[in-house]
Amino acid sequence: MTTLYLDAFSGISGDMFLGMLLDLGLDFDQLKTELAKLQVTGYELTQARKAESSIYGTSFDVIVPTGKDHGFVEHHHDHDHEHAHEHHHQHGRHLHEIVALIQGSTLSEQVKNRAIAIFTEIAKAEATVHQMPLSDVHFHEVGALDSIVDIVGCCVGLELMGIDTLLASPLAEGSGFINVAHGQMPVPVPAVMQMRVGTQIPIKQRLDVETELITPTGMGIVKTLVSDFGPMPENMVPVKVGYGFGSRDTGGFNALRGILVEKKN
Template identity: 35%
Template structure:
């Protein structure tokens, strides 16, 4: 069966705004995105969707503007620790952006707020980017930019009072409250929360605090909320459940933030890459190429770490980055079509018949074989020659664990020989989510196939919650499955 998948090619790193831009370039519905961002009821923001070039390569740029005091144009800019906000060395010709109250704002109105947020919110310095623009500007300095003035914008709610400013600190519950009031699908809402939780857990680990006690500077910023919600809405609109991320290219050196100089990758990026097993390739560029928001999006949607052996490319979307690394700074998102294929790793089935071991002995053997790195182990009753009752032991293992697995079999069973052969298998895309119940937090495996979604609460997690709370196992299991099905997991 043919299946469609998304491939994020992170040769120039990844950031939240680059992801959104590439998905819009793939064809995600701008009108739907505009509606969702309006429904968040966040104060004072607009966004622009433009066409530009980075070292001659054309692509889409997604830029969030925060409504703030007027600010003279500054050819330099600050770049945040998440890398998702940077002021280009350019002046844009753009349509007039208006707040909800209808008051006009200039294209550069938000720059002071972005600069202030950048310096306050775990931010550091970077060089200017090099988008090339197709029209000239009346400035005293030259701009190496070309820019076509195709724009889309969404309006924040600009009022006389109670503005939510970019420098506010929010915790995860505050962010969830913003997401909950947005008019989006439950799938998009759950994905946005999952992305935020990944960033939150990484920041909490870096600061040595529980997630609920950490006040997030960058996570709580309006522009980051917009980036993550926009990415979730665009991904949901494209309807792709499989996503391939083979690795991301990171820069070198250090970055300056409120805690001083930090090495690249910054702690949050390093924590996410470690926890979610996302490979990082260290390139030659100086500075940060992978941001916490960007890698969190990749971690949240990644279902496979390898491309299929053969595929066709349906469409390609290009999202432009803000920095000038001396080469095209862009993220390519591709929609691929591939047939159902075997597991890309070399999998082996190891078998043996055993007629002189007890069930208890085989149970101990299973534990040892799994500890040796087997993917799966089971045994079934069988009859051997002369009608002797026996057990058929079967083990699924990766090629690089084969020697350890076979050693465990010989060490813990009475067999004197093994059979092995290569096997192919088709795996459904799956991810592990968490659902919050009154009695505790339960892990649920979410699997996708042919446009459908199935949920399977994890036995050990259900058992742990049932024992700790006194609620019976079946009730915990059923409640976890129902809540996951309703899209409440993160």
């Protein structure tokens, strides 16, 4: 059994999580081989070893041709927009389509189940925020591809590294607003705030950081896979430390620290 402790002093995203796993020793080629089982194209994976504040870590990214957004749209309920619905439907994916894609792959059952659970948590939050049925939640073409690779990649990485238990510190979140395709969103973004409902996930807001630190993908991973929150347990010994860098300019050291730990003898 292998335990991973997430030190989320600067929040969490899918890219940061995968960068951290790669920094801890996840094999990049193995990751790409497993993700190829999804049989989706149109993306490129990159990793780079770099230093921030003289601390070395790994930056990971999913490169898609037309850039990134938050990955969700809501369907209008006005029949005059029927043509627009068709256009969006052709260039995006609904939750049931993403579930079918994952289920139809040759990935392991554990990876499939974990990835579907994370996607479902995010979609439920979006459905509540936008006051729509779960079946209408619609991932943009780019957002869907980016999210699929990030979420499935995180689940693949955990399995390849034999990590079965995830623990985490309280999460840090920023403040202010971010601009997305549909306008401004307050931080925490609505989907992240909605995923907090009914949980005791500890989040400390950093008023010195005026941007998003916790993405919906990051929150979905935490809510679905982390079993406990708090300081690193006293009966655990750190074995290896890795850093996954975030892409946002937070004005400070922006990384997710992962610590592989084992119980004291």
